[in-house]
Each structure stands twice: as C-alpha cells, then as structure tokens.
Amino acid sequence: MDAIVKSFPSPGTGDTRPTQKEAEEAVRVLLRWAGDDPEREGLLDTPARVAKAYKELFSGYAQAPEDVLGRTFEEVGGYDDIVLVRDIPFFSHCEHHMVPIIGKAHVAYLPDRRVLGLSKIARVVDIFGRRLQTQETMTAQIAQAIDETLRPRGVAVMIEAEHMCMAMRGVQKQGSTTLTTTFTGSFKTEAAEQARFMSMIRGFR
Structure with a gap:
C-alpha cells in the first residue's frame, strides 16, 4: 500500500487550478456539447452552480488525513x-x-x-x-x-x-x-x- 495517500496543494499555496471563471466556461462548453443552450433561462446560472457544487463534492483535495x-x-x-x-x-x-x-x-x-x-x-x-x-x-x-x-x-x-x-x-x-x-x-x-x-x-x- 506504499505511496497511496497522495498530497495535494492547498488553495493559494502553489495551486495551479483554473479560476472560477474558467471552470464556469468549461461547464458552458459541456452544455453546448451535450446539445443544449447555456444562454437559455433555465441554464444561465448552471455554470456557477456546478462550479460551487464541484468545490464541495471534491473538497477532499484540500484536506489532509x-x-x-x-x-x-x-x-x-x-x-x-x-x-x-x-x-x-x-x-x-x-x-x-x-x-x-x-x-x-x-x-x-x-x-x-x-x-x-x-x-x-x-x-x-x-x-x-x-x-x-x-x-x-x-x-x-x-x-x-x-x-x-x-x-x-x-x-x-x-x-x-x-x-x-x-x-x-x-x-x-x-x-x-x-x-x-x-x-x-x-x-x-x-x-x-x-x-x-x-x-x-x-x-x-
């Protein structure tokens, strides 16, 4: 089981992750790729919601056991x-x-x-x-x-x-x-x- 527990950079300490704006644009690209229109009313706030949800769902990267x-x-x-x-x-x-x-x-x-x-x-x-x-x-x-x-x-x-x-x-x-x-x-x-x-x-x- 050697080297299984990996260390990940904490936000603000050499973190090279995309910005919030870049993450939201990536969601818009996926919405278009799926065949929908990110500019329609029901999807206008979806990129921001998805980015916020991902921050919570993948919060384990910012925590050390x-x-x-x-x-x-x-x-x-x-x-x-x-x-x-x-x-x-x-x-x-x-x-x-x-x-x-x-x-x-x-x-x-x-x-x-x-x-x-x-x-x-x-x-x-x-x-x-x-x-x-x-x-x-x-x-x-x-x-x-x-x-x-x-x-x-x-x-x-x-x-x-x-x-x-x-x-x-x-x-x-x-x-x-x-x-x-x-x-x-x-x-x-x-x-x-x-x-x-x-x-x-x-x-x-």
Whole structure:
C-alpha cells in the first residue's frame, strides 16, 4: 500500500487550478456539447452552480488525513480490543466517468495504547470520498492513513458501494454492489481477527 495517500496543494499555496471563471466556461462548453443552450433561462446560472457544487463534492483535495487524525487519546482504561465504526455513509465520484459512487464504509482497528476520536474515522472516509476515486484505491487509502497515523496492531476496512457508471451507462445494471477490503497488521496475518471483523459487521443487523 506504499505511496497511496497522495498530497495535494492547498488553495493559494502553489495551486495551479483554473479560476472560477474558467471552470464556469468549461461547464458552458459541456452544455453546448451535450446539445443544449447555456444562454437559455433555465441554464444561465448552471455554470456557477456546478462550479460551487464541484468545490464541495471534491473538497477532499484540500484536506489532509493526517491533520484530521493527528490527535489521539491514551486514556483507554486498558481497552485493547477491536474498535469498529460501521455503516459510515459516503458519496464519491468514479475517476473514469465522473459519476457518483454511493456506499458505506466499515472501519476497524486494534488499538496499541492509543485510540482515535470516533468522528475522526468518519471524517477520513469523507476526505478520500470527496475526491475522484476507484473503490479499490479508496479502501486502501483509508487503511493506510489510519495505520500510519495511529500505528495500531491492525486496521480493517470494508467498503460496499453502488457505482452509477454501471447503473446509468454501459451495462446499466442497477442495484449491483461492489465490496472491497483491506487488512493490515493482525487483521492481515490472523484469520480469526478477520473473521471477527466480518462477524461484527454482519452479525448484529
């Protein structure tokens, strides 16, 4: 999983992204290419709306997971068993077609004297979700970010998602779900820990 978590320039620090005006003009070009008229009343404000929406949908490029995960807690009362945050909803976009990926992530780790605030795990899922993604890469990125920051005894990540590039175009198979997993440390080397992780996800629904 080396070199999966990429750094991206923050706005104003060597950022070479197009301007807002250039982004809006690109939307106008796409509207014309699709066969519509960007000058008609219903589309006049669409370029600005799309640029604003993209800024939110892809806000993960401006955030660093290490900043979110930086603070950990050592007062755990001797707890050293699995910590699992299950059913974390997310929205992402396929890097091949730029259409939505809609799913949920299950993230667990085995603490080694330190734990994370539970909301931090959900925020890391959002950071990587709000980028152009493949599900496989996103699964590995979440695991690597937690593994490198917290240094737990192991990390387990499962993502279940529906890809609109399969549902809306191409084979047009609605309702199909893709599952991906990544394991590090004890979750990778000990089958019993993997089984417990899967049981905790599936066993209490």
